[in-house]
Amino acid sequence: MRPLLCGAQRAVLLLLLLLLPRRYRVVHGFSSPALCSRPSSAYIHIPFCKQRCFYCDFPIKVLGHGLASPSVQQTISKYVEALKTEMDITETRSNEEPKLLETVYVGGGTPSVLDPEHLEQILSRIDKKFGISKDAEISIEMDPGTFDKQKAASFKKLGFTRVSMGVQSFNERSLKACGRGHSVQEVYDGISSLRAAGFHDISMDLISGLPGETEKCFTHSLQSAVDLSPTHLSVYDLIIEDHTAFGRWFDPSSNVNKSPMKLPSLPGENLAGDFYTLSHDFLTSRGYEHYEISNYAKLDSSHPIDDDDVGIVSPFHSRHNTMYWDRRPFYGFGMGATSFTGGVRLARPRNLEAYLDWVANGIDPKQLTGWEEEDGSDSTWDTLVETFMVGLRTRRGVMDSCLRRDFGDTLVDEALKRLQPHVRNGLVEITGKGRIRLTAPRGFLYSNTVLVSLFK
Ligand code: SF4
Structure with missing residues (x-):
């Protein structure tokens, strides 16, 4: 749904990749007692999107707009079955106290293209296998234009507590320029459907530095987002990835623009820092806590003062993402998903057919959990x-x-x-x-x- 790191962190991402596993391989990391304990978080990847946004290099499968067609529904059903199989064969340690899941994150892709029935099957299976705590944070990524009031209400009934909405911009031209499949009006309709369904914890993603974007346009997006009063905002700087349409059309270092649709040029690397500082100043002066490089959470007068030296803390931090930043273990299910269990990171195949084959033709359950690698002593x-x-x-x-x-x-x-x-x-x-x-x-x-x- 969004870039992993903001543009200013690109070098860091490259360096991090040196430490993280290549796909299909396991990497053995430091195994502190906490890392070797049973995870209390799970990520589930839903790879389906109506179309591919011009900047996106996520592991997805483009479905086109015929979502209701039998062949598309068959593909989705096959994938859901594979996810359930993967959950079934993932081992949990029998000699350890059962630990319920405190966070479940259904991300993508665009999970909101799925029917409630498919999501119900996925949540039921993960609950049956691992157990979900009654006050768990259960998040789903949803894109404008892929759901209505009725679908939002069904998702709420399934137990989702938090929605992360892929908004990206409140400027119609910017949405078109980055290949998004929705309009600004669909953002407003989506938020109103979510509120009508009873969702209060709503996060929005924005991207800065889209083609042709000026400080004025970006400020308009920030203001429009704040006017809708989300509990959480993620603001990412546009990253130009090699294997994307933008990667073929734009060269940020030389300002080359080969876009066939004559898109406006990128704002230029120098503006990235300005957009970043603008987001910080704008959002912190409007009651949002800048609690992570790209993330802001809403504050209000009832929020407690933290008992140490952090200051006032919003209760709307993403609990799931905080688990990643604390480097705690987590289960991962689905195409392209990474898990981190028993001190071992495992990245699954990023292609749908390869993932389905991998599940169907013998995943070693131990490989999925990595428990056999645990030794608790490899500090590096x-x-x-x-x-x-x-x-x-x-x-x-x-x-x-x-x-x-x-x-x-x-x-x-x-x-x-x-x-x-x-x-x-x-x-x-x-x-x-x-x-x-x-x-x-x-x-x-x-x-x-x-x-x-x-x-x-
Ligand atoms: S909605 Fe766009 S950005 Fe999000 S995963 Fe799909 S193609 Fe990528």
């Missing part, structure tokens, strides 16, 4: 760096004491030595309680510069 510099990479994405950052417990004084002292120049130049701060974090917005904006200094 790379894993420490990965912990910084995910932890520093949030304003909570990482705690010095936790790092020392997990990695020992020598490695942590070395990391702090490397971060010292960034403490002096105001990108990193270390609080009195030993919380190491990036400053906002400047440290967030230059997080790649900070993280690169940790690589040997």
Whole structure:
């Protein structure tokens, strides 16, 4: 539904890829007791979209607009069956206290193209297999133009508690310029359907830096979003990925524009930082907490003051994404999904046929969970760096004491030595309680510069 990292983090993403697994392979990471415990989160990937947006390189299957056709419905049903099989054969450790799922995230792709009946089958199966806690956060990504009031009400009845809506822009021309399959009016209709269905926890995704976008257009999108009062906003900078339509048409470094439809040019790399700072200033001055590099959560007067040195904290942080940033284990199901269990990351095939084959022709259940790899002792510099990479994405950052417990004084002292120049130049701060974090917005904006200094 959205870019994984904002444009300013592109270098960091490339470096992170060095640490993460290639698809089809497992990678063995540091196995702290927490990582080896049974996951309490699950991600389920629904790869179907009506069309491919020009910037998107996500693992998806384009269905076209004939969603109701028997062949499309057959493809969806086959996929849902494969997901259920994958859940069935994923092992849980019998000698461990059962742990209910606290977060379930149905992402894509466009999960809202599915019928409620298919989603019901998926949620029932995961509940039967792993158990879902009664106060779990159960999120679904939904795109404008793929649901109406009735469908939204059915999704609510299934137990979804939170919706993440792919809005991207409130400018009609920008939506067309990036190949989105919906209009601005469909965004308003979608929000009104969700509210009528009883959804209160609604997040919206926006993208900055779309072709032809000016600060004025982008401010209009931010203002329109805030006027709808979502509990959460994710604002991503447009990333030009090689294997996308935008990758073929645009070269951000030389400002080349080969788009066949004569799209306006990209705003230019220099504006990316301006858009980032604009989002921060605009949203924090309108009651949103900038709690992660690309994420904002709504505050109100009833919110508690955190008991340590973080400050006022919104209850609308994404609980599911916080689990990733805390580097906790999670199940992953479906085409292109990654799981992180028993200290092992496993990335599934990114192509539909390959994924269906993989499920049908013998997944090794142990490979799916990685329990056999657990040894609880492999503390490494790379894993420490990965912990910084995910932890520093949030304003909570990482705690010095936790790092020392997990990695020992020598490695942590070395990391702090490397971060010292960034403490002096105001990108990193270390609080009195030993919380190491990036400053906002400047440290967030230059997080790649900070993280690169940790690589040997
Ligand atoms: S809706 Fe667009 S951006 Fe989202 S997954 Fe589908 S093609 Fe990609």
